[in-house]
Amino acid sequence: AQSVTQLGSHVSVSEGALVLLRCNYSSSVPPYLFWYVQYPNQGLQLLLKYTTGATLVKGINGFEAEFKKSETSFHLTKPSAHMSDAAEYFCAVSGEAAGNKLTFGGGTRVLVKP
């Protein structure tokens, strides 16, 4: 079975400050890891994903995440927050044995203060 834990259901950052969203996973098979963003009243949009290879993954809108197998983590960062980053962010895991379905964390809502 696979599971995802996102630490902090709400994060508040100042505009221009570092955004750090934490994600830890559990998986009995090699994981594929994803970050999705959900803007108000919209669907989920893929920010980035890790499958194999380079452990530092760059995504859209200046976000990146690093896969750390030893820590079972896949934290999401952005060096400088923008007002448009206010949204809810979901970490997810999938694996070959799981039929490629995604298992999501509880989500982290990001508030950006001017």
Place this chain on the structure above:
Amino acid sequence: DSGVTQTPKHLITATGQRVTLRCSPRSGDLSVYWYQQSLDQGLQFLIQYYNGEERAKGNILERFSAQQFPDLHSELNLSSLELGDSALYFCASSVHTGGALGNTIYFGEGSWLTVV
């Protein structure tokens, strides 16, 4: 725009009723997934179809059923609706299913269901 189309966008219905949510996957995608998003349960995987066949089943109630048609569109049927079924229902699609390297799953904008 992800290319995944869901209808209707909003639906209000009474308890005990039955509704059908429809999904058209991205062109070329063979796999369709249904997810439920609610405040108390978060994002829950319901069911997956691949090229017309059920591939994986998650936390889907017996009152709910789904199918994928030969043209690859999918429908999620919700019956004997209860207040607790009020949620945002997402359809998503991907090219392949298990065995592929974590291929991207694209989500539609969801169907908001309110049961009153």
